[in-house]
Amino acid sequence: MKVFRNFSDYHAEKPLALSLGMFDGVHLGHKSIIDELIKVSFKNNLETAILTFWPHPRFVFNPNEDLKLLNTLNEKTELMAQYDIQNLFLKEFDEEFRNLTGEEFVRQILVDKLNVKYLIIGYDHSFGKNKSGNFELLQKLSKELDFEVEQMEAINIHENNISSTKIRNALLNGNILEANEMLGYSYSVSGTVVHGKKLGRTIGYPTANIETENLKLLPKKGAYIVEVFLKDQQYKGMLSIGTNPTVNGEKLTVEVYILDFAGDIYDENITVKFRAFLHEEIKFEGLEKLIERLDEDKRLTEGFNF
Secondary structure, eight states, rough: OEEESSGGOOOSSSSSEESSSSOOOOOOHHHHHHHHHHHHHHHHHHEEEEEEEEEEEEHHHOOOOOOOHHHHHHHHHHHHHTTTSSSSEEOOOOOHHHTTHHHHIIIIIIIIIIIIEEEOTTOOOOGGGGOBBBHHHHHHHHHHHTOOEEEEOOOOTTTTTHHHHHHHHHHHHHHHHHHHHHTTTOOOEEEEEEEOOOOGGGGGOEEEEEETTBBBOOOEEEEEEEEEEEEEEEEEEEEEEOOGOOOOOOOEEEEETTTOOOOOTTOOOEEEEEEOOOOOOEOOSSHHHHHHHHHHHHHHHTTOOO
C-alpha cells in the first residue's frame, strides 16, 4: 500500500476507485465499503484508494471537544494495509481544505488531481463546507465529469446500524463483546511500558504500566481479560483501567498483569486486545480483599477460551 500525505506526491498510473471518510475504527461497516471498492476496481481495471483525514475534522471545528478516537493513525494505516487497499491518502484537514465546497472538492481534488472514476460513499456521508456535498450532488456531477458513484447501505448487527459512535459508546460502557462484534476484531490499546508505583509486585501481581496515546479511547474504568502481545509473543493478561482507589490513587493508569511471564520490560512496546469485561473499578476495604479479587480474576482469565 502506498501512503500519500500530499496530493501533489501522487501521480496516477491508473484511474481510481475511491472512498472517503474518517474510517475511525475501520469497522465492519467500513469493511463492506472496502470490499465493494475492491470488487469494482477489479471489474473496471481501476486502483483502489481511501481518502481519509488527520486530524479528525471535529478537532478543527470544535478544538475544545474531548473527542477520543478508536484508532491511532498507525493503527488505521495498518488496518487499511491488511484489507489490501492500494493507495491511502492521509489529508490534513486544514483551513484551506475545510473551506472547499462539496462541488469544488469533487472537481478540484477527486477528478482533477486523483482521476477518480468510481466513488463509493457510506449511507450517511456528507463532505465539503457546510456539508454541501452529498450523494445527490455526486449523482449530478458524475454525469458531467464522467465518473460513477455508489452509496452503500448501512451494515446492521442485531438490527442496529454499525457506527464509530456506537462502538465508542459500547467501549465506554464496558460492552467489549458488542464493540468487538461491530469492529470485526478485538479492540486494542498499545503503548510503552513505563515505571509505576510498583504496588503490584508487593502483593504477588506485578503489573506493566502502559503509557498510551492521548487521543486513543480507553474503555470504561474496570478490569478486563486481555490478550497481550509483547516481543512477538502472545500471553493472557488481566488489565485494569482506573485510579487504584484502594490505595487512594488519583492518576488514571492502564496496568496489565501478564500471566506466565516474568522479566524487565520497561520501555518496551506492548499491545493489549480486549476480550471480556470482568468488573467495574472497586475500592476494597484493604489489600487482603484486593488480593482475593485478583485471585478470582486470574482464575477467570486462565479459564477464558481465547
